[in-house]
Amino acid sequence: MRKIGYLGPRGTFSDQAALQYLGEEQAELVPCNTLEDVCRSVIEGICSEGILPIENLIEGSVNPVLDLLLETPQVTIQAEFMLPVAHYLLAPSERSLSEIKTVLSHPQALSQCRQYLANHLPQAILVPVESTALAAKRLVEEGGHGMAAIAPLASANRYGLAILDKNIQDQPHNCTRFVVIGTEPVPMKNDTYKTSLAVSAIDCPGALHSILKEFAWQGINLTRIESRPAKTYLGEYIFYIDLEGHRCQPEVAEVLQKLADESRGISILGSYPASRRLQGQEPEPSMATLQSLRSDIDLIDRQLVQLLGKRLKLVKRVGELEQQQGSVKEPSPPKEQQVQVAAIRQLAVQQGLSPDVVEKSYRLLLDYFVQI
Numbered sequence: 321m322r323k324i325g326y327l328g329p330r331g332t333f334s335d336q337a338a339l340q341y342l343g344e345e346q347a348e349l350v351p352c353n354t355l356e357d358v359c360r361s362v363i364e365g366i367c368s369e370g371i372l373p374i375e376n377l378i379e380g381s382v383n384p385v386l387d388l389l390l391e392t393p394q395v396t397i398q399a400e401f402m403l404p405v406a407h408y409l410l411a412p413s414e415r416s417l418s419e420i421k422t423v424l425s426h427p428q429a430l431s432q433c434r435q436y437l438a439n440h441l442p443q444a445i446l447v448p449v450e451s452t453a454l455a456a457k458r459l460v461e462e463g464g465h466g467m468a469a470i471a472p473l474a475s476a477n478r479y480g481l482a483i484l485d486k487n488i489q490d491q492p493h494n495c496t497r498f499v500v501i502g503t504e505p506v507p508m509k510n511d512t513y514k515t516s517l518a519v520s521a522i523d524c525p526g527a528l529h530s531i532l533k534e535f536a537w538q539g540i541n542l543t544r545i546e547s548r549p550a551k552t553y554l555g556e557y558i559f560y561i562d563l564e565g566h567r568c569q570p571e572v573a574e575v576l577q578k579l580a581d582e583s584r585g586i587s588i589l590g591s592y593p594a595s596r597r598l599q600g601q602e603p604e605p606s607m608a609t610l611q612s613l614r615s616d617i618d619l620i621d622r623q624l625v626q627l628l629g630k631r632l633k634l635v636k637r638v639g640e641l642e643q644q645q646g647s648v649k650e651p652s653p654p655k656e657q658q659v660q661v662a663a664i665r666q667l668a669v670q671q672g673l674s675p676d677v678v679e680k681s682y683r684l685l686l687d688y689f690v691q692i
């Protein structure tokens with residue numbers, strides 16, 4: 321039977337996430353004390369998989385998890401999914417909010433209820449605890465009269481606590497994205513994939529631009545980009561990037577190789593099936609109105625001309641610099657041109673365009689730019 325490690329004890333959001341992922345019939349759920357322990361249980365083979373919260377709708381990234389994924393190359397992301405996150409204010413028995421002097425919970429939960437706490441419990445001291453369910457459990461064990469916990473409904477039921485208030489999170493539709501980690505990479509099949517990676521950029525002007533342009537060049541859509549300190553010196557960063565595609569897809573593999581060559585280093589955190597929410601995000605073309613499709617086409621036509629304008633400016637700038645440095649470049653030799661044209665034709669095919677028509681247009685434009 322599969323064993324799934326999660327942040328325990330029973331009754332946490334991570335517990336619910338593990339149940340949503342596999343259910344108790346299909347897996348044994350193994351509660352861990354910390355997120356590091358979840359990771360360790362997978363590395364040491366105690367668990368086949370582990371569940372980690374990675375991103376919240378209100379608070380953004382769960383930074384310790386981003387750090388953990390980077391620090392443990394032995395594990396890879398195998399899946400992702402969203403869990404609705406509703407917070408409850410719990411106490412050992414019914415009491416008024418004015419009696420509450422201390423609120424215990426996981427730091428993420430306390431942050432997700434910041435406005436509620438400021439408005440309804442301004443007198444309370446907030447005490448961070450390793451997990452929401454542990455906060456609920458401590459109420460039962462310590463039973464202090466002025467104590468409350470923020471935790472899921474599952475914790476109220478499991479530990480027999482009174483519900484003082486419900487849905488106290490700052491956004492009604494709060495949710496957290498969880499990832500499943502394991503030791504085996506996910507093979508590419510017929511699915512919609514995402515790849516997560518961390519790139520350590522070289523500290524120079526345009527460093528981020530040169531990373532992003534590789535994706536744009538290959539037409540790869542990014543779903544998230546985020547920077548974290550590299551923890552070497554102030555000002556050096558690691559960029560966490562999520563992209564649409566599997567690391568084995570040729571265009572993704574090409575960009576990853578380029579980044580590996582041109583950056584300080586990259587870590588591939590995993591290629592995994594994209595959650596259904598992401599898959600459903602793109603409206604089907606047939607669902608869009610004819611009018612909005614036509615206006616999208618008009619916009620692309622304008623962007624095409626704007627891009628040509630940008631290219632013109634670059635060509636002129638190159639010309640000026642060559643004049644200044646007295647190093648006017650000879651036209652590319654036929655072989656170099658052939659390589660360039662072949663790449664353009666390949667890109668055309670990848671995009672479902674006629675390579676002949678694209679080559680013709682490209683040559684026409686090249687002739688025009690050469691004359692400038």
Ligand SMILES: O=C(O)C(=O)C[C@]1(C(=O)O)C=C[C@@H](O)C=C1
Pocket residue numbers: 327331332333334335373376382405426428429450451452453496
């Ligand atoms: O303490 C819990 O219940 C957890 O599962 C941890 C955690 C988190 O770290 O983000 C999980 C989901 C919620 O966003 C709040 C807390």
